[in-house]
Amino acid sequence: MKSVEVKNLFFSYNGNDMTVSDVSFSVEKGSYTTIIGHNGSGKSTVAKLLAGLLEKRSGTINICGYELNNENLTEIRRRIGIVFQNPDNQFIGSTVRDDIAFGLENHCVEREKMDEIIETYARKVGMSRYLDKEPGNLSGGQKQRVAIAGVLAMAPEVLIFDEATSMLDPQRKDEIKKVIRSLHDESGLTILSITHDIDEVAGSDNVLVMDHGKLVLTGTPAEIFSDQDRLNRMRLDIPFSAQLIRSLNKKGVRLRPFMGMEELAEELCRLRSQK
Amino acid sequence: MGNLTLGRYIPMDSPIHKMDPRAKILAMLMMLIAIFIPSGWIGYGILFVIVSMVIILAKLSFSFIFKAMKPMLFMLVFLLIINILVVKTGYVLLQMGSIVIWSDAVFNTLYIAVRLLLMIMITTCLTATTKPLDMTMGIEDLLKPFQKIHVPAHEIAMLISIALRFIPDLIDETMRIMKAQESRGVDLKEGKMMERITAILSLIVPLFVSAFQRAEDLANAMEARGYAPGQPRTRYKQLKMESRDYVLLICAGLILAGMIGMAVL
Amino acid sequence: MSITFSKVSYVYSPGTPYEYRALDGVDLTLEEGKITAIIGRTGSGKSTLIQHLNALLLPNEGEIQILGRTIKAGEKPKNLKPLRKDVGLVFQFPEYQLFEETVIKDVIFGPKNFGVSEEDAKKKAKEALALVGLSEDIYEKSPLELSGGQKRRVAIADILAMDPKILVLDEPTAGLDPMGTKEMMSLFYRLNRQFGKTILIVTHDMEQVYQYCDDVVVLEDGKVRIHQDKDTFFRDAKECESMGILPPALIRMKEILKAKGFTLSENIHSVDALAEALREEVRNG
Secondary structure, three states, X not given: OEEEEEEEEEEOOOOOOOOEEEEEEEEEOXXXXXXXXXXXXXXXXXXXXXXXXXXXXXXXXXXXXXXOOOOOHHHHHHHEEEEOOOOHHHOOOOOHHHHHHHHHHHOOOOHHHHHHHHHHHHHHOOOHHHOOOOHHHOOHHHHHHHHHHHHHOOOOOXXXXXXXXXXXXXXXXXXXXXXXXXHHHOOOOEEEEEOOOHHHHHOOOEEEEEEOOEEEEEEOHHHHHOOHHHHHHOOXXXXXXXXXXXXXXXXXXXXXXXXXXXXXXXXXXXXXXXX | OOOOOOOOOOOOOOHHHHOOHHHXXXXXXXXXXXXXXXXXXXXXXXXXXXXXXXXXXXXXXXXXXXXXXXXXXXXXXHHHHHHHHHOOOOOEEEEEOOEEEEHHHHHHHHHHHHHHHHHHHHHHHHHOOOOHHHHHHHHHHHHHHHHHHOOXXXXXXXXXXXXXXXXHHHHHHHHHHHHHHHHOOOOOOOOOHHHHHHHHHHHHHHHHHHHHHHHHHHHHHHHHOOOOOOOOOOOOOOOOOOHHHHHHHHHHHHHHHHHHHHHHO | OEEEEEEEEEEEOOOOOOOEEEEEEEEEEEEOOOEEEEEOOOOOOHHXXXXXXXXXXXXXXXXXXEOOEEEEOOOOOOOOHHHHHHEEEEOOOHHHHOOOOOHHHHHHHHHXXXXXXXXXXXXXXXXXXXXXXXXXXXXXXXXHHOOHXXXXXXXXXXXXXXXXXXEEXXXXXXXXXXXXXXXXXXHHHHHHHOOOOEEEEEOOOXXXXXXXXXXEEEEEOOEEEEEEEHHHHHHOHHHHHHOOOOOOHHHHHHHHHXXXXXXXXXXXOOHHHHHHHHHHHHHHO
8 A cells, every 4th residue: 555656746946947856756554764865855845745735836646545636635634744844833832732732623623522632642752741831841852742743633644754853952853763763663654754864764664865856766775875876976974884884895894785783793793703 | 031021921820820811801901991091190009009919919020010111111211301391381390400390291201101000010910821822812702703894803813823922932033143143243232323224134134034934834834734714623722701700800890980980070 | 272161150031930040150171273062962051151252141150261351250341342253153053144135245244344344354255155165156146045055154154254263153064964064064174274263063963073073072951061082082982871972873883893892992983994993803703
């Protein structure tokens, strides 16, 4: 089953330069997909197109079996949730509780059901104790948790994270990444994450690489990281373990093209004991 | 880290904080009208005592009120000077060479100062004890009867609530930009006319750019979560008038009536 | 010469319900001519600390000595312009400070405020723009129509054109892509090594600290917890982790390998050096 199917997508802000040019891809239901690319490569624009926040030039977008168009927009917005980069600019309510309720109000959920839904999702992101706090008293990481809860409360099937951790400090970043992970592993949500975080990319099922508005590379992390020169040319980062493997390969120590640090260390141990 | 106190919500656990925003807004309006009734010094004295009691009940500190008053001081001094120059009635209080200060000039200014102080005290009683969202819900409900004549009550309320939500952020942003420009040698306090205009531009242009960015982000976030203006939606927060709210309204009504009575007699 | 903080404390909104002690008795001596990283959790006082360097914030307690000047608590310093010129402060997301009609005008703005003539200011501006890697064809463009990365460069050129002796940067690479980050950090490295600028960088990125900085200052709850050279600092990965700091990947990899019985020298600081050492061990057992 495909959760997202995009075919021949084109988009332009000014009518001339194509910000998104002939992009086609699909996302398997329940998978964790990352989109990488340098700033200005068009990856955030793709996210906004999927959520129906921008109008495509041409091409088709299919979300959970619904084609994205004006008639289906409400149905699609129930199925796709998006968490943005800036924690301050997506907090709409005056307290955590009100902010999670915002989406429910828009979808005309009955008042009687709201409290339970709010509490359930606040617990899921670890914000139960902060329900009556205001945004000014929350850290960036906590605001992002609230944003996630607000989106989850609408029970979407697909969650998009548009550089949702890029403005957080390392500890908060890790915490939010764990929350996203658990949504995928435990709740079975389809995750589409736009990120510069190379560790997050390494842990995902599939990677889409964008460059100058085009989708230039797709594959598993191992496949993507095996072509380091190409990634470098596209101004992208490579995980440390992949850099080390490459350097070792050049020095005549033959290894698989991609492993995590732990795995690589074990592999080296094995090689050492063979001699 | 804005130091602005006027209009800021102060979270406290007090009976005033718990009251229905609609009752508080209506009571405030009645009290404001009461201020503008010329009920004389005794009337103002009574109002002052009553409002002070409300402030104590709301667990607000008086220093907070005076801080809110501070920005008005400049205006009052200006007013005093104008009054001294213009008003030539009452009796002569002081004569220094060609400058004559008449009693009415001073009393007029004092009168305005007292009204201003009362106004700030009363509005602070509302804004400091009412969460911005409650306030907008109150306004929305109070405007509902006017929907029949096509007043977009809900949109107005949403507009106000978003404005209130972002005021602290914009103040922080202003401080930040000010500091950034000061680091580039901008002197916001001194300098020639042209330099001051540039200094102000260096503040306003970035502020607009960032406000538009915010607005765009916010619109995206709202739309993505299913918001569309004019479309029906349910409401999470419900307002309920309780007996204490009716008591508040009756009290405010009585005070207003009393002030009118004093003015007439 | 050095920059000295003696028992410096700073309190936001004193006497209000929002009172907050951001710096609490900071004692710190920073040597000029180095690249020093200032790290610590959000709210540890990093941004407050750096705003004392050009007297945007004045200490509530204690005193600061910088470039031959003393800023004391309770004393209003006179004529701050020379200090503001010599200590260039680049805020987080500095692209928000751009406001002029053209890029070149925006960069000239700073030096002109400090009394440099139009002609000299233009010369300085061009040098600064060249340093940050922007070419002449954007001089007459509006700064608002540039890409995010270009805006950041212009904002940094704004400060460089003032020709500061000390350059202070608050998370200068936040929001940049990996390559943009690398280019930016190399620029600061060059400004230090080639032009002798003292550089202070507030950052969360340990890879940057490891690759480009000389010293590390760790702030915790408004106090200086650690001030060391970076090699000493990263030697103890456990200690780093106890402070919530994730050591650089190279250090983490070495730790994992050491735990598995590999013997690796302290002097391995690059991927290739590590690969070489590993090859030796794997070959010779």
